[in-house]
Amino acid sequence: MIDIFNFQYKHIKKYIYSFISLLTFVLFIIIFLSSFHFYIKKKSGYKLFVEFSDVYGLKEGTKVNFRGIKIGYVKHLNIQMNAVVVLLYINSSNILIPKNSVIEANQVGLFNDVVVSITPLELVNYSDNILINALSKDCLKSPFLCSNFYLKGYRGLNYDDLVRATTRISQRFDDPRFFNLFYLFLQNSFHIADETLFLINNCSSFLYLSVESIKLLLFKYLS
Incomplete structure (x- = not known):
């Protein structure tokens, strides 16, 4: 009788261990799949x-x-x-x-x-x-x-556009017509500046004479 009881106890114990192992494996698979699904969902582009x-x-x-x-x-x-x-x-x-x-x-x-x-x-x-x-x-x-x-x-x-634009600018500077036009521009600018200084000088002289004339007239009529 005792042998039969021990035999049944061993079988029950074996089944319990097998069930616990299977349950642990299933839980591990569920946790792994959930984590993997969460990772894929998080990393999906x-x-x-x-x-x-x-x-x-x-x-x-x-x-x-x-x-x-x-x-x-x-x-x-x-x-x-x-x-x-x-x-x-x-x-x-x-x-x-x-x-x-x-x-x-x-x-x-x-x-x-x-x-x-x-x-x-x-x-x-x-x-x-x-x-x-x-x-x-x-x-x-x-x-x-x-x-x-x-x-x-x-x-x-x-950078291709930058190189192309720089090349075009350098080609414009290498053109002799550009330097001729630039020289004429500078020459005319200097001429205009001289004429402007001459005009300013004449205006200042005219203002000086006008002020002196006014002083003489005021001195003549007030004295």
Whole structure:
């Protein structure tokens, strides 16, 4: 009888241990999946469509900077008849970009690397919108850009334009006609200055004679 009781007790104990192990494993899986889902949801990004009039050296993988910090990259470019539509991927939906911002394609660095720069034009109170992200429904009523917004991009700092403008200015200075015109301008300026000094001198002499004449007339009639 005692042997049967011990045998049943061992089996029950074994089942209890197995149940506890299985329950612990299931709880671990639930906690892991919940954490992973929360992590994926937190780290999920969003997309913005930006229209440029030219590609400006942009390509897939080009960095997207917000206040100088990388927040995403160019995912795709679609060349159309009158514009280039660039698909920007922002790494996290918690990165809030004000709607009143300028998006520019700038050349930076020693090798003139092209980046997409996003610069806000006004200050926004982020603390009032702490629960909003770019994928939420409340984002549409917020002062921030939401997922799949279509925006207008502009050409920013471009060293090629700077070099081209400097070259044109230097070519104008190398033109002999420019120096001839500049010489005539200086010559006429000096002539006008001499004539102005001569006129001022004559005016001062006339005023002096007028004052002396008035003094003589006053002295004659008052004496």
